[in-house]
Amino acid sequence: xxxxxxxxxxxxxxxxxxxxxxxxxxxxxxxxxxxxxxxxxxxxxxxxxxxxxxxxxxxxxxxxxxxxxxxxxxxxxxxxxxxxxxxxxxxxxxxxxxxxxxxxxxxxxxxxxxxxxxxxxxxxxxxxxxxxxxxxxxxxxxxxxxxxxxxxxxxxxxxxxxxxxxxxxxxxxxxxxxxxxxxxxxxxxxxxxxxxxxxxxxxxxxxxxxxxxxxxxxxxxxxxxxxxxxxxxxxxxxxxxxxxxxxxxxxxxxxxxxxxxxxxxxxxxxxxxxxxxxxxxxxxxxxxxxxxxxxxxxxxxxxxxxxxxxxxxxxxxxxxxxxxxxxxxxxxxxxxxxxxxxxxxxxxxxxxxxxxxxxxxxx
Amino acid sequence: xxxxxxxxxxxxxxxxxxxxxxxxxxxxxxxxxxxxxxxxxxxxxxxxxxxxxxxxxxxxxxxxxxxxxxxxxxxxxxxxxxxxxxxxxxxxxxxxxxxxxxxxxxxxxxxxxxxxxxxxxxxxxxxxxxxxxxxxxxxxxxxxxxxxxxxxxxxxxxxxxxxxxxxxxxxxxxxxxxxxxxxxxxxxxxxxxxxxxxxxxxxxxxxxxxxxxxxxxxxxxxxxxxxxxxxxxxxxxxxxxxxxxxxxxxxxxxxxxxxxxxxxxxxxxxxxxxxxxxxxxxxxxxxxxxxxxxxxx
Numbered sequence: 333x334x335x336x337x338x339x340x341x342x343x344x345x346x347x348x349x350x351x352x353x354x355x356x357x358x359x360x361x362x363x364x365x366x367x368x369x370x371x372x373x374x375x376x377x378x379x380x381x382x383x384x385x386x387x388x389x390x391x392x393x394x395x396x397x398x399x400x401x402x403x404x405x406x407x408x409x410x411x412x413x414x415x416x417x418x419x420x421x422x423x424x425x426x427x428x429x430x431x432x433x434x435x436x437x438x439x440x441x442x443x444x445x446x447x448x449x450x451x452x453x454x455x456x457x458x459x460x461x462x463x464x465x466x467x468x469x470x471x472x473x474x475x476x477x478x479x480x481x482x483x484x485x486x487x488x489x490x491x492x493x494x495x496x497x498x499x500x501x502x503x504x505x506x507x508x509x510x511x512x513x514x515x516x517x518x519x520x521x522x523x524x525x526x527x528x529x530x531x532x533x534x535x536x537x538x539x540x541x542x543x544x545x546x547x548x549x550x551x552x553x554x555x556x557x558x559x560x561x562x563x564x565x566x567x568x569x570x571x572x573x574x575x576x577x578x579x580x581x582x583x584x585x586x587x588x589x590x591x592x593x594x595x596x597x598x599x600x601x602x603x604x605x606x607x608x609x610x611x612x613x614x615x616x617x618x619x620x621x622x623x624x625x626x627x628x629x630x631x632x633x634x635x636x637x638x639x640x641x642x643x644x645x646x647x648x649x650x651x652x653x654x655x656x657x658x659x660x661x662x663x664x665x666x667x668x669x670x671x672x673x674x675x676x677x678x679x680x681x682x683x684x685x686x687x688x689x690x691x692x693x694x695x
Numbered sequence: 696x697x698x699x700x701x702x703x704x705x706x707x708x709x710x711x712x713x714x715x716x717x718x719x720x721x722x723x724x725x726x727x728x729x730x731x732x733x734x735x736x737x738x739x740x741x742x743x744x745x746x747x748x749x750x751x752x753x754x755x756x757x758x759x760x761x762x763x764x765x766x767x768x769x770x771x772x773x774x775x776x777x778x779x780x781x782x783x784x785x786x787x788x789x790x791x792x793x794x795x796x797x798x799x800x801x802x803x804x805x806x807x808x809x810x811x812x813x814x815x816x817x818x819x820x821x822x823x824x825x826x827x828x829x830x831x832x833x834x835x836x837x838x839x840x841x842x843x844x845x846x847x848x849x850x851x852x853x854x855x856x857x858x859x860x861x862x863x864x865x866x867x868x869x870x871x872x873x874x875x876x877x878x879x880x881x882x883x884x885x886x887x888x889x890x891x892x893x894x895x896x897x898x899x900x901x902x903x904x905x906x907x908x909x910x911x912x913x914x915x916x917x918x919x920x921x922x923x924x925x926x927x928x929x930x931x932x933x934x935x936x937x938x939x940x941x942x943x944x945x946x947x948x949x950x951x952x953x954x955x956x957x958x959x960x961x962x963x964x965x966x967x968x969x970x971x972x973x974x975x976x977x978x979x980x981x982x983x984x985x986x987x988x989x990x991x992x
Contacts, residue, residue, distance in 0.1 A: 405896045409893070410893070417886035430904075434894045435894070
């Protein structure tokens, strides 16, 4: 049973400040995902928890022990690497037993744990094989099995699915989630894939340039992003951003730019009032745009020209241009539009996002 | 070529043969022919002074096996191989492991490690010869001379020369082994070592259970190269001992027989006596150190 605490965690290399003042409280049994573009510090953070990187400053607590000066072996963690890190000279069984052997577990206990883990993962028949005789998905399972047999306090996953093909990735994602439900072990999972983050994480930590941008439950990040970066990173296709001027007219606030004039909804106008006469970034997700009907109020509708149509089967993406602004719109595949056609779009006033132009923080 | 083959296909086959021909000629001319010729003359009385070499069957081999000098040379060769290989592997591996970690000034250390191998052998061997057998009377030559006499006095005449040959081989070979094993270490994904760090604190046990098995194919190749090097080592032994060979290795004695005495048939037999040993070593090494196969998945 272990929580993990990171307090003012920093990692500096000679020239690079890779992790900056990270503070996180990971609860017991929680599945937490660190997500961000490459170089954001997520892997470095994970490796500091593992003990593979030294901590420049700050503190990491696993369970109730400060582990800063503990060697990796004594931190009671088990890690799954992106490249699986299986030993080519050992059989699957020996690979899975390696950690226990090094810790001098009795042979019978090792055997019991390896069989147990193999059964959970459905790899009982592969135990005598060498890694090179396995497919990518099977190797992945062995790597996970190697972590399971240790019964650690915390699982650490470093992009474990990135080397799998798309189909297998989706399948293993579901399996990992099921596994976590079954084992109820605290897990820290690093990925650059926001879909993995959203589907796996009880909570998601979005990082960029070494800073934590936002910590929250997946839907919280989606519906209330703390800043423009999180808004653009979470969700696919990404949120549309348009720089607009905030203007006051007849007591109402309007977000204006050539080709677009949107009334700021009542609940947001309080916060936006002080931006009157200034420019802000308007964010609207592709799924919060739709083809307008006559019932749509004109203050939440605008004209656009379709430039690209991407029929994906279950949905259709339209790349449109409104004034000087390109946007992506997610519509029902039954919508009949052609390239170069004019289409009037409506947006959901309850789902507009505004960001400060300078700080990029959500308003 | 079957008659049913369509003309385009036939041309492709011809082109393939034509493209292979130069390589085939090279292998036959430079490798197969000399070896076959050597094997043939070892069965004759071929010699510098012989008018007409006659076929003598295995007489040269019988004479060689009956010669106590052969067994002494073989023993010397094996000792030379075993001692130098062990030392080269130990030193080379140690240097490779040290160089594998990123550190300040690593490039300079790497250069220093690589230099003994990169430097022309003929030049370094003279330097070593002068260092071990100073040609001028200086304050340096006195202790070295004393050392030489002490070693020879203790272990018999020629021991100092033999030791110096081994020293030179180790000095030069450890450099090569280090660079070779470093390349091997660099080819192993770092995660494999990191995973070991997560599971085991003792560096020695990590080395034994992870590093050595992962390096095994490279170690095998290093041993084999050292093996062939030692058995074929002629130039260095010759130059370091100035031909005054008290402890001959097979190679130098074969040279002595063939070039100095003109007994080419016996020399051929001596050189070929190593072939079964080398073949056996190759088989054993590749059995022990299962070479990595490409992943069929």
